[in-house]
Structures are given as C-alpha cells and as structure tokens.
Amino acid sequence: MGININKRLRLYLDDVRTPVSQDWIIARNYDEFVAQIKLHGLDNFEVISLDHDLGEGAMIEYYTNVKNNYMLDYNNIKERTGMDCCRYLVSESMNEKIPLPQIYVHSANPIGSANMIGYINNYFKNCRSLQVCQQVKIEHTIDDMFVLSPEARKERWDRSKDSE
Numbered sequence: 001m002g003i004n005i006n007k008r009l010r011l012y013l014d015d016v017r018t019p020v021s022q023d024w025i026i027a028r029n030y031d032e033f034v035a036q037i038k039l040h041g042l043d044n045f046e047v048i049s050l051d052h053d054l055g056e057g058a059m060i061e062y063y064t065n066v067k068n069n070y071m072l073d074y075n076n077i078k079e080r081t082g083m084d085c086c087r088y089l090v091s092e093s094m095n096e097k098i099p100l101p102q103i104y105v106h107s108a109n110p111i112g113s114a115n116m117i118g119y120i121n122n123y124f125k126n127c128r129s130l131q132v133c134q135q136v137k138i139e140h141t142i143d144d145m146f147v148l149s150p151e152a153r154k155e156r157w158d159r160s161k162d163s164e
Helices: 030-040 056-069 082-096 110-126 150-157
Strands: 009-013 017-019 025-027 045-050 102-105 140-142
Touching: 009 030, 025 030, 030 082, 045 082, 056 110, 056 150, 082 102, 082 110, 102 110
Parallel strands: 009 025, 009 045, 045 102
Antiparallel strands: 017 140
C-alpha cells in the first residue's frame, strides 16, 4: 500500500491517446498500469480512466469482429486489455480492502467499454456502493504516428477480408 501523499492522483490508461490536461499519470499498457498502482497505492488515486484496446491484437479484433460482427472474442487478443486492468483493480481492492476510486472508461470500442463498465459496476453493486463507472470523453491528442485514415485502419487491422 502506498503512503498517503494527500494529493489525489489521476491515472489514464491508453496506448495512443494523451490527455490534454497535464495532471494525469499516463500508462500505455497493462504492465505500466499495474506498476503505477503499486508505486502510488490504489488509495492515492481519485480517478482512473481506461481504454480497452491496448495494442495490435486488440485493434485487429476490433476491426475484424467488433466493428463488422458486433462480437468480441478475448481469445483472439494476445496482449492485455483494459478489461484485464479492471480485473486487477477489483482484485487489488478486494485483497487490500481499499475502495475503488472513480472509474471512467474512454474507449472507442463499444463492446469492450460495456464489458469494463459492467464488470466495475457489478463490483460496486456487490460492495453496496453506487454503480458510478461510466463512459466519458476526455479531451486528448494523438501522436501523428498513430493517426490513420479510416481506409488505412481497415487495411491495417481488418482481417475479415482474409477469410473471403
């Protein structure tokens, strides 16, 4: 457990977006996310905002199945996702007996977002807390190296055309 530093922190999980506001700690993947929680202590966070898709495998799954078929199969994703971060948060909260802070989801993946919100809110419900996890839009920038046209995204990540 971290030392209470009397300054409530904000943690932003996303592999490509960077929040405009400078008061966020940024984690780009699951390992960085867990490291920040361990470094600062869950009880020192006021807000945590989560993306779902954290790498190439998740983007392939999104463009191949979620976008085209409205299905999400976690078995197709090799890297950890924001859903894994939700599981870690709940486990940490239960093991350390620390209530979760405000949790937001800013992911563009509608099924991944719903899964994360449902998982966190179910935990809140079981703790007899208000189910306050919700989808939000946080003003952000995206580095030019990640900006792709819709056509380029489809070409890079949509594998449904491979099975035709």
